[in-house]
């Protein structure tokens with residue numbers, strides 16, 4: 001593709017401001033990538049449309065996220081874990097059951113020689129820690145609230161205007177454009193990458209609840225005929241709950257008063273975690289599997305939900321997206337030449353393929369297996385859960401997924417710093 005003679009002809013800002021990497025979307029994944037690149041010598045511009053302290057911030061809202069151990073190590077490498085850990089509840093055991101059936105499975109972290117399968121943390125806490133660390137991070141400039149327009153991708157660079165909420169327009173160019181702008185990614189569309197969307201016809205309702213007894217670090221997943229209910233331990237007691245059900249049922253449940261909703265939740269989930277007494281604000285999320293047809297295009301790379309957005313059934317979406325960010329930071333920091341080159345992007349995409357494919361298939365398979373009403377499937381499922389409870393190899397396999405591994409593991413996820421080979425060449 002030829003370079004445009006002057007992408008900004010006629011503009012008072014005739015010369016674009018050049019950066020190495022522009023990240024569109026400063027949610028949990030985009031902010032993590034920006035931090036990962038800080039201090040590597042790469043000039044980064046992070047563009048986010050909603051202020052991090054706004055109640056409307058869609059990435060770090062009222063939800064809680066179950067972070068695997070690989071994510072913990074990445075956060076340690078990014079220097080945010082100490083702050084996140086102060087509000088984290090360790091998952092010391094996982095209990096999986098099927099409502100009204102005999103099968104259930106139990107996993108204890110100690111049986112696998114680990115302290116915890118993961119940690120449950122409010123999204124707000126993670127977002128606040130990432131953005132606090134970003135302020136003053138070396139090599140990272142931030143524009144928020146802001147978006148981009150007039151994207152034009154040429155052989156050498158991506159050109160676009162950064163538009164701030166006040167209406168200012170800043171003509172900019174980057175060697176590499178990163179789409180971290182979520183499941184409805186505008187950058188993905190502008191780069192001409194198609195996305196396959198499968199609607200699960202389910203809505204997730206989230207709410208924090210307080211119970212009448214301590215949780216002992218147990219995370220519960222209960223499959224019910226209308227969808228799964230996850231009950232996750234929170235720091236200081238209480239649980240984060242996610243109830244996935246049909247859109248019609250969700251509308252009925254969201255219309256209920258708090259006490260009536262709590263009673264419905266208790267009757268669906270049962271009494272394993274004691275009596276639910278109080279409930280916080282409810283929020284709802286339509287559940288779809290969104291898969292980009294490719295994770296890279298010319299001078300463009302997709303990470304996090306922009307690349308793949310999953311059902312929350314196994315708590316894998318952010319963990320997977322964080323590994324996207326960690327590996328991309330590693331590939332960029334270790335690049336010896338053009339850090340938006342086709343070779344570099346192909347390497348990133350190839351390295352991520354196994355992890356991405358494995359987690360998408362695992363999560364989608366769980367939704368379909370446990371969503372099936374067919375009697376044969378339901379029997380198999382229950383035998384499966386029973387066999388699972390008796391089978392150490394199967395438990396080890398699930399523990400591995402919960403730990404967040406699959407495919408080549410990013411250096412940050414192994415507790416190693418990035419190799420910043422030739423920063424002077426960038």
Ligand SMILES: Cc1cc2nc3c(=O)[nH]c(=O)nc-3n(C[C@H](O)[C@H](O)[C@H](O)COP(=O)(O)OP(=O)(O)OC[C@H]3O[C@@H](n4cnc5c(N)ncnc54)[C@H](O)[C@@H]3O)c2cc1C
Pocket residue numbers: 024025026027028029030047048049050057058059060063064065066067146147148180181182183186204206242285303304305306309310312314315316317318319320321
């Ligand atoms: C109910 C529920 C529970 C979940 N629980 C878990 C869990 O326990 N564990 C787990 O690993 N995952 C979980 N997930 C998945 C997880 O929330 C997502 O994978 C994660 O939020 C993806 O982060 P992201 O930064 O890629 O995208 P997003 O969170 O969607 O963030 C995108 C960001 O881009 C910004 N943006 C959008 N468009 C533009 C634009 N044009 N210009 C500038 N900025 C823009 C947005 O404001 C936002 O800040 C859950 C999801 C749901 C729905």
